[in-house]
Amino acid sequence: MNVPETPASSNGFAVRADHVSRHYKMGDALIRAVDQISLEVRAGEFLALLGASGSGKSTLLNLIAGLDRPSSGAIFAQGRNLAAMSSEELAAHRNQTIGIVFQSFQLLPRMTLEENVELPLRIAETPRSERPGRVREALERVRLGARVKHRPTELSGGEQQRAAIARALVNRPMILLADEPTGNLDSKTGEEIMNLIAEIHRPPSGPGRTIIMVTHEHALAERYADRIVTLSDGAISREENLR
Amino acid sequence: MKVADLAELAARNLREAVLRNSLTTLGIAVGVASLVALLSLGVGLQQLVDRSVARAGLFDTVSVRPRQSAPLGQGVGLRRTPRDAADLQPPRVLDDAARNEIAALPNVVEVNPEVRFTAEARREPNSQLVTVSGMAQSSQSSGTLDDMTGNFFSGPDAEEAIVQGDLAKRLLANGKAPASLLGQEITLRFAQRQALPPRSEQAQPEAPNQAASPDEDAMGFSIVPSEKKFRVVGVLPASDSVGGQARFNNAGLYLPLAVAEKLQVVQRDDLRDVARSTMSVGTRYAALNVLVNSPAAVAQIESRVSDMGFAAFSLIDVTRNLRTFFAIFDLFLGIFGSLALAVASLGIINTLVMAILERRREIGVLKALGAANRDVRQLFFAEAGVMGLVGGVFGVLLGWAIGRAIQFGTVLYLKRQGLNPPNIWSVPWWLVLGAIGFAVLVSLASGIYPASRAARLDPVEALRYE
Numbered sequence: 001m002n003v004p005e006t007p008a009s010s011n012g013f014a015v016r017a018d019h020v021s022r023h024y025k026m027g028d029a030l031i032r033a034v035d036q037i038s039l040e041v042r043a044g045e046f047l048a049l050l051g052a053s054g055s056g057k058s059t060l061l062n063l064i065a066g067l068d069r070p071s072s073g074a075i076f077a078q079g080r081n082l083a084a085m086s087s088e089e090l091a092a093h094r095n096q097t098i099g100i101v102f103q104s105f106q107l108l109p110r111m112t113l114e115e116n117v118e119l120p121l122r123i124a125e126t127p128r129s130e131r132p133g134r135v136r137e138a139l140e141r142v143r144l145g146a147r148v149k150h151r152p153t154e155l156s157g158g159e160q161q162r163a164a165i166a167r168a169l170v171n172r173p174m175i176l177l178a179d180e181p182t183g184n185l186d187s188k189t190g191e192e193i194m195n196l197i198a199e200i201h202r203p204p205s206g207p208g209r210t211i212i213m214v215t216h217e218h219a220l221a222e223r224y225a226d227r228i229v230t231l232s233d234g235a236i237s238r239e240e241n242l243r
Numbered sequence: 244m245k246v247a248d249l250a251e252l253a254a255r256n257l258r259e260a261v262l263r264n265s266l267t268t269l270g271i272a273v274g275v276a277s278l279v280a281l282l283s284l285g286v287g288l289q290q291l292v293d294r295s296v297a298r299a300g301l302f303d304t305v306s307v308r309p310r311q312s313a314p315l316g317q318g319v320g321l322r323r324t325p326r327d328a329a330d331l332q333p334p335r336v337l338d339d340a341a342r343n344e345i346a347a348l349p350n351v352v353e354v355n356p357e358v359r360f361t362a363e364a365r366r367e368p369n370s371q372l373v374t375v376s377g378m379a380q381s382s383q384s385s386g387t388l389d390d391m392t393g394n395f396f397s398g399p400d401a402e403e404a405i406v407q408g409d410l411a412k413r414l415l416a417n418g419k420a421p422a423s424l425l426g427q428e429i430t431l432r433f434a435q436r437q438a439l440p441p442r443s444e445q446a447q448p449e450a451p452n453q454a455a456s457p458d459e460d461a462m463g464f465s466i467v468p469s470e471k472k473f474r475v476v477g478v479l480p481a482s483d484s485v486g487g488q489a490r491f492n493n494a495g496l497y498l499p500l501a502v503a504e505k506l507q508v509v510q511r512d513d514l515r516d517v518a519r520s521t522m523s524v525g526t527r528y529a530a531l532n533v534l535v536n537s538p539a540a541v542a543q544i545e546s547r548v549s550d551m552g553f554a555a556f557s558l559i560d561v562t563r564n565l566r567t568f569f570a571i572f573d574l575f576l577g578i579f580g581s582l583a584l585a586v587a588s589l590g591i592i593n594t595l596v597m598a599i600l601e602r603r604r605e606i607g608v609l610k611a612l613g614a615a616n617r618d619v620r621q622l623f624f625a626e627a628g629v630m631g632l633v634g635g636v637f638g639v640l641l642g643w644a645i646g647r648a649i650q651f652g653t654v655l656y657l658k659r660q661g662l663n664p665p666n667i668w669s670v671p672w673w674l675v676l677g678a679i680g681f682a683v684l685v686s687l688a689s690g691i692y693p694a695s696r697a698a699r700l701d702p703v704e705a706l707r708y709e
Contacts, residue, residue, distance in 0.1 A: 062703050065611070067610070067611060067702045067703050067706075068703050087615065087616055088615045088616075088617070091610070091613050091614060091615035091616075091618075092613065092615075093613075094610070094611060094612065094613040095612065095613020095614075096613070100611050100612075102611075102706070106604070106607075106608045106611070106706065108605055108608060110255070110259055111255075119608075119609070119612050120612045120613060122244055122245075122248045122252075123244055123609070123612055123613045123614050123618060124613065125244065125245050125248075128247075167612070171613075
């Protein structure tokens with residue numbers, strides 16, 4: 001059951017986490033991957049989640065993405081409480097409200113680029129007549145218009161990540177989540193990808209998007225993000241407002 | 244996801260592991276083929292029996308006799324409707340009035356008297372005692388004579404005969420084919436009744452080969468031997484061939500009904516009627532054969548005729564038991580045929596479980612992009628369904644080919660044995676559709692476990708899988 005966020009809890013935030021925890025049991029030990037985190041991300045903001053490996057940043061991103069459910073607390077995305085959503089509603093949230101980019105691209109190797117990018121449209125049951133135009137638009141935006149018939153294995157790492165970004169944007173979500181998007185790329189290609197994400201955040205024309213990016217590179221976060229939230233042992237240890 | 248997208252993705256996934264999925268599909272095809280081959284044999288045998296019974300007139304004929312057929316102290320040969328109260332009343336006479344009443348019943352096509360007697364058939368130097376029966380013109384189009392060599396009677400009054408192959412063999416010289424009797428004349432010698440005029444006007448009997456006038460007004464009749472020649476126009480298959488099945492009113496020789504009536508042959512009940520003091524005026528029949536327009540109406544006509552006060556008899560109960568037998572027979576064939584399909588279903592489960600392990604990350608990606616558990620479940624169901632559909636179609640074709648091979652082998656074997664081979668194999672449209680539907684159903688049932696397991700996968704775990 002989807003519970004609409006009250007006006008007090010919304011207030012123009014794209015995402016709001018309220019005392020969110022995600023605990024795992026491993027044998028007798030309780031792992032507090034995310035522990036009582038409260039966080040607000042404004043609509044149109046570029047937030048970088050920084051932290052060492054195992055600090056809980058990817059777990060928090062998965063909770064915001066609706067890929068995982070919190071053990072306690074609430075997460076609101078676009079005013080809707082993810083913790084109260086059914087699995088079907090969470091799936092619709094992943095399809096419509098957010099787009100996700102992974103470190104390892106996660107393109108399906110058996111499909112061409114256009115088929116990979118078309119997948120979210122198939123899931124959304126977008127009419128077939130609309131799909132080719134939407135796919136072309138998304139691929140041209142990431143400058144892959146000439147590679148639509150290629151399979152992922154025929155592309156470089158940077159091109160694969162650009163294709164993954166096109167796939168994340170094809171349903172025109174308002175929030176883009178990126179989990180170490182440059183982690184598998186060399187510095188030059190990584191910079192190209194970050195420039196592309198920055199362009200998606202603040203395009204030359206039209207509305208921008210809220211970006212939440214997980215990274216362990218402080219310099220990268222400082223260069224592109226509006227705000228950096230550093231996590232340590234599942235809790236927020238530091239917040240820096242950059243712009 | 245829309246059905247078209249699911250089917251497209253399922254077909255694409257199946258093409259990716261083409262060898263494994265083809266082998267699984269082949270397993271289903273073999274299962275369906277065994278089911279189709281066995282059931283087509285069962286259906287073919289049932290149709291063979293149905294055809295034989297229909298040709299014999301068992302499905303659409305009701306035999307009617309007067310109720311008082313047997314005097315006290317003697318059993319009744321035919322089944323009688325138990326109506327004790329009616330039995331106490333004077334039995335009703337089976338005369339022209341009764342015949343017209345029966346003919347007026349709904350669904351009755353025609354009512355013919357049963358003329359049946361024993362005669363000697365002779366073609367020098369051979370002779371043979373034979374049961375002779377009168378055959379109505381309607382028998383020509385009833386399918387009764389489909390396997391006859393020669394022609395039907397040229398007219399209702401033609402002095403022609405149709406003989407059984409067995410009789411033809413005995414009347415011919417050794418080794419000659421029964422059909423060689425066609426066009427030849429045979430002589431029938433029979434017991435003819437001739438009317439006795441009132442005692443005051445005793446007259447000499449007429450020539451034996453001339454039919455006498457009706458004897459309703461006579462005080463009685465005399466029995467004289469009589470002979471008449473008939474030309475053989477048709478020969479039915481001998482009883483040792485497969486097509487030579489028994490017929491309703493089975494006889495060794497058939498004459499046109501009107502001709503047989505005119506012969507004035509002594510009938511069984513004639514002697515009893517003479518013995519009775521209550522001889523009525525007009526024609527009295529020993530039995531009438533009522534032809535009904537559909538087997539479904541036989542039971543109703545039987546009941547109506549019983550209500551009129553006559554004994555009615557049909558073999559509908561026998562055919563009902565036959566159908567029950569074949570239903571059970573087909574069920575057993577179906578169970579044995581399904582065993583191979585059950586084994587094939589294990590192949591589907593194995594293939595789909597393997598696919599889950601191989602496509603774990605793909606399932607994670609689909610879920611990350613917004614696919615609901617339902618979408619993933621339906622995708623695996625669609626893959627199982629496509630395998631079932633393709634396997635079902637190929638299985639039907641394979642089963643059809645196996646059935647043809649069995650039929651071909653049977654025909655070859657029976658021909659070598661000198662028998663007339665029947666069609667023992669049939670693939671009706673309902674078997675084709677049913678087998679394909681069953682294959683899809685079994686495949687979907689096999690996909691339940693793998694599909695639910697795929698749908699339950701944790702996307703975070705699945706995305707981490709390498």
